[in-house]
Amino acid sequence: MQRTAEQRAQHVAWMRQVADGDPDVFELLYDEFVDLTFSIALGMLRDRQRAEDATQDVWIKVWNAASTYDADKASVATWITTLAHRHMIDMIRRANARPGDRPGLEAGDEVAARLSNSDDVAEDATNRAYAADVREAMSELTGDQRTAIELAYFDGLTQSEIAERLQKPLGTIKTYMFQGMRRLRETLGVETDMTTGSQGEPRA
Amino acid sequence: MTDADRQDEIRELLALYALQQLDERDQVRVERALAADPELRRELGSFEHVSARLAESMPSTTAPASIKQSVMASVRASAAHRNGGTLEDIADAAASARPTPARDRARRRWFATPVFSGAMAAACLLLAVVALNANRDLNAAERRADRLQAAANERGGPPAGFEDATPHTVSTNGPFEQSTGSLIQVSKNKWILLFNDVPNPSAGNSWQVWTADSNGLIENVAQWKSGDTQLLVLDRADIKQVMVSYEPTTRPAPVPSSEPVADVKV
Numbered sequence: 435m436q437r438t439a440e441q442r443a444q445h446v447a448w449m450r451q452v453a454d455g456d457p458d459v460f461e462l463l464y465d466e467f468v469d470l471t472f473s474i475a476l477g478m479l480r481d482r483q484r485a486e487d488a489t490q491d492v493w494i495k496v497w498n499a500a501s502t503y504d505a506d507k508a509s510v511a512t513w514i515t516t517l518a519h520r521h522m523i524d525m526i527r528r529a530n531a532r533p534g535d536r537p538g539l540e541a542g543d544e545v546a547a548r549l550s551n552s553d554d555v556a557e558d559a560t561n562r563a564y565a566a567d568v569r570e571a572m573s574e575l576t577g578d579q580r581t582a583i584e585l586a587y588f589d590g591l592t593q594s595e596i597a598e599r600l601q602k603p604l605g606t607i608k609t610y611m612f613q614g615m616r617r618l619r620e621t622l623g624v625e626t627d628m629t630t631g632s633q634g635e636p637r638a
Numbered sequence: 639m640t641d642a643d644r645q646d647e648i649r650e651l652l653a654l655y656a657l658q659q660l661d662e663r664d665q666v667r668v669e670r671a672l673a674a675d676p677e678l679r680r681e682l683g684s685f686e687h688v689s690a691r692l693a694e695s696m697p698s699t700t701a702p703a704s705i706k707q708s709v710m711a712s713v714r715a716s717a718a719h720r721n722g723g724t725l726e727d728i729a730d731a732a733a734s735a736r737p738t739p740a741r742d743r744a745r746r747r748w749f750a751t752p753v754f755s756g757a758m759a760a761a762c763l764l765l766a767v768v769a770l771n772a773n774r775d776l777n778a779a780e781r782r783a784d785r786l787q788a789a790a791n792e793r794g795g796p797p798a799g800f801e802d803a804t805p806h807t808v809s810t811n812g813p814f815e816q817s818t819g820s821l822i823q824v825s826k827n828k829w830i831l832l833f834n835d836v837p838n839p840s841a842g843n844s845w846q847v848w849t850a851d852s853n854g855l856i857e858n859v860a861q862w863k864s865g866d867t868q869l870l871v872l873d874r875a876d877i878k879q880v881m882v883s884y885e886p887t888t889r890p891a892p893v894p895s896s897e898p899v900a901d902v903k904v
Contacts, residue, residue, distance in 0.1 A: 472701035
């Protein structure tokens with residue numbers, strides 16, 4: 435979602451007020467971004483109840499960590515998205531490491547179970563419904579680059595799990611991800627110099 | 639390997655860092671490099687922005703209203719507590735969340751139960767203990783907690799499972815000596831850890847929270863990079879111990895590297 439400079443500045447102002455402990459402004463921030471964080475949770479966890487619990491946890495983290503937000507490093511949208519994504523990755527890997535959290539699952543089954551569960555999310559790693567600009571950028575990648583990034587980002591697989599799944603050496607997987615991310619950055623027009631006021635948003 | 643080679647290698651690792659793909663050793667290497675080089679921090683920001691664009695491009699799903707009710711109840715109670723409000727203020731703030739829609743009432747979230755005010759009273763019992771530790775005003779805090787609980791009971795009593803929801807007081811020492819903390823189990827799978835007067839960690843360090851289950855498995859569940867009041871929701875059925883230790887701000891280590899400054903056994 436493209437946001438205007440005014441919107442981004444408004445979000446930064448909100449974050450400062452949230453860091454000062456204003457729950458009314460926190461509610462504005464919540465209303466602005468909760469659907470984004472819930473979509474990330476549902477897309478990655480593929481379980482509505484777990485996604486609801488995870489979204490709740492993410493927003494408590496936003497409240498507690500607001501004072502650590504640095505507007506020079508990232509936009510508020512990117513900061514919240516990164517925080518939400520990290521939380522989902524932690525949940526996925528924790529569940530995979532602790533199969534007792536899901537009765538009847540053995541270690542390693544969590545990933546397979548989640549990948550095969552499409553009750554809530556119809557898309558799989560090769561058929562995601564991206565926005566037009568991201569779809570175009572993803573189409574610029576090789577098939578292996580795209581699959582490696584999707585399995586890492588959306589499914590929370592580790593490099594080793596991706597290597598095993600794609601039957602490629604670990605070093606090759608790292609190369610796919612690095613080259614793919616650089617290509618995406620270039621195609622999406624994201625600049626590395628974020629001192630010009632864009633705060634991490636792509637150039638229009 | 640030359641410095642330039644090392645710098646190129648770190649740049650490659652940044653993309654993987656943004657995808658949460660580094661092992662602990664490489665995470666530490668990257669975070670050390672990031673701390674020393676603003677150019678690398680900008681580069682990481684660009685990769686994090688790419689990954690955020692991937693997430694934002696996914697089909698949007700509307701979040702259920704019950705999440706907001708639960709989050710805002712916690713946040714308003716936390717804000718009232720931070721601002722030194724009375725227990726009544728905190729209860730009012732927490733109870734100001736809108737009623738739960740009927741379709742969400744079957745959820746297991748504790749704030750979403752029909753006897754919402756009972757849950758709030760239980761939370762206030764926890765806050766009462768915190769206030770009690772801070773003020774040493776045992777009788778007054780007990781009377782307030784009793785009044786709140788009695789009021790909740792008049793409206794239908796505490797929700798199932800809350801009858802014995804006694805807060806566990808956290809032992810503190812060293813830099814946490816002036817802090818007060820409590821741990822309360824609010825449902826089968828959910829706990830709240832609440833601290834006040836947490837000191838600010840020095841730059842590059844953080845307070846890290848750990849849980850231990852009945853098998854002795856220790857897990858890092860949070861990093862606090864700031865002080866004051868800290869509220870943490872723990873989604874665990876099996877918690878036997880919660881600890882806080884002082885650690886460098888890197889990705890979570892497998893176990894604490896220093897003696898805990900706060901500790902509570904269940």
